[in-house]
Amino acid sequence: MEESSQGSFVTTINEEYETICWGCGLNLVLPSYAPVFKCGWCGAITNQNPVRLETRNFGLRRFRDRCFVVILAVFMLFVICGGIWAAFPVVFSISLACGIFHSVTAVSLAISTLSTFILVAFKCAGKPIDIVFGTHPGVGSGALNNYTFCHHCSKPKSPRTHHCRTCGMCVLDMDHHCPFIGNCVGAGNHKNFIAFLISAVISTIYAAVMCVYTLIHILPPLENQAVYASDMAHANSLSVLRVVKNITLAYIANAIFVSVRGLVLVYLFVASFSVAIGLSVLLWQQLSYIYEGKTYLSHLSSQGSEEDGEKSCGNLLKFFGCPPLIERYLPTIRNLRKSHKT
Ligand SMILES: [Zn+2]
Ligand SMILES: [Zn+2]
Ligand SMILES: [Zn+2]
Structure with missing residues (x-):
């Protein structure tokens, strides 16, 4: 039992698997075949068995x-x-x-x-930008951290980008x-x-x-x-009906x-x-x-x-495109915590 388990462990170590990162295009050597892996350089996540989404009747x-x-x-x-x-x-x-x-x-x-x-x-x-698998231009260290690749749109997806089945596209x-x-x-x-x-x-x-x-x-x-009441009071027998x-x-x-x-x-x-x-x-x-x-x-x-x-009114101002100056004068959780500590 012991020998056989040790034997299988050795084979797994020896089975090196070479693949490519979609983000930076680097050749990566993995200890074994992994359907999903993260690149050590750019941080992009590659899924080698992507789920095919239903595109009929779109x-x-x-x-x-x-x-x-x-x-x-x-x-x-x-x-x-x-x-x-x-x-x-x-x-x-x-x-x-x-x-x-x-x-x-x-x-x-x-x-x-x-x-x-x-x-x-x-x-x-x-819409995210168009890019061909493995040819992302000038990717620095950690530049694509937790980015994935959409195989339907052929586009990189930031962690907040998702593919919508109903719209049939990736949405930033x-x-x-x-x-x-x-x-x-x-x-x-x-x-x-x-x-x-x-x-x-x-x-x-x-x-x-x-x-x-x-x-x-x-x-x-x-x-x-x-x-109507006064008409009624003054009406004779003929005009009552009218x-x-x-x-x-x-x-x-x-x-x-x-x-x-x-x-x-x-x-x-x-x-x-x-x-x-x-x-x-x-x-x-x-x-x-x-x-x-x-x-x-x-x-x-x-x-x-x-x-x-961070929970902050600055997020609301940033969202609506207000100038960052106003942000300083608004209470944020961090500011409140700071004033509480001091
Ligand atoms: Zn990479
Ligand atoms: Zn949609
Ligand atoms: Zn997509």
């Missing part, structure tokens, strides 16, 4: 995603038009200035939400694939995504408030009640008008309020990941481990 899936985005945009337009139809006659009846103010606010919010939605849905989420700093925009959220459109969320949250809160405001104003009962008919018709017309408008407003309130809650949670989650210097996917992969970036 065009169909993209078409379905785009159709969903168009349907969602049409639905948003429908909600905006429905809101304007239901609320604005009431708002204008209060005062012209009030009507103009709310028209300008509603149109600005609608334009900003729709334009950021279209932008985030159709903008490229961030990929956060997640969002089915509602039919696109990935990555380095190319992350800012637009946050802008869309902010705009959508403000718009839905505004819509919910306007629905309640309008509903309160249309609650009073039949208009001209006093006029007045009763007029009152009945006016009541039915008013009831239909109020009920349709009321139903639309109640529906819009429930829809916008629930969407506002959902999007606020998503926005809060996104901002907290940016604050931690992470993306959603890097947050998932670092869960339970200690490899955390």
Whole structure:
């Protein structure tokens, strides 16, 4: 038993395996065949048995995603038009200035939400540079630390770059694939995504408030009640029937008008309020990941481990492209710890 185990150990040592690093192109000698190995020079990770991803029906899936985005945009337009139809006659009846103010606010919010939605849905989420396997130019020591190679796109992937099966491409700093925009959220459109969320949250809160405001104003009962009552008091036997008919018709017309408008407003309130809650949670989650210097996917992969970036408001400022000077005056975890120690 002992001899045979020693014998097999010796053979493994002697079985040297020569291969090439995709990053720096160096010939590497491994003690044995390893499907995945890390280059000692550039730090790139080579996977010799890459998993082949499903690429069938890719065009169909993209078409379905785009159709969903168009349907969602049409639905948003429908909600905006429905809101304007239901609320604005009431708002204008209060005062012209009030009507103009709310028209300008509603149109600005609608334009900003729709334009950021279209932008985030159709903008490229961030493509890594093209490079041929093993020919990365001028790679220094540790320059490609933890980089891998995507065999579908023939591109190097930084630790935060991921290949999206739905988009069929590698996405730089990929956060997640969002089915509602039919696109990935990555380095190319992350800012637009946050802008869309902010705009959508403000718009839905505004819509919910306007629905309640309008509903309160249309609650009073039949208009001209006093006029009808005086008509009734002065009517002779022949004109009573005519007045009763007029009152009945006016009541039915008013009831239909109020009920349709009321139903639309109640529906819009429930829809916008629930969407506002959902999007606020998503926005809060996104901002907290940016604050931690992470993306959603890097947050998932670092869960339970200690490899955390520094939590700082500077991460938020860097993300939105603010000048680094402002950063000094904002409290960071490190600054707070320093002041605590001293
Ligand atoms: Zn290498
Ligand atoms: Zn890829
Ligand atoms: Zn994607």
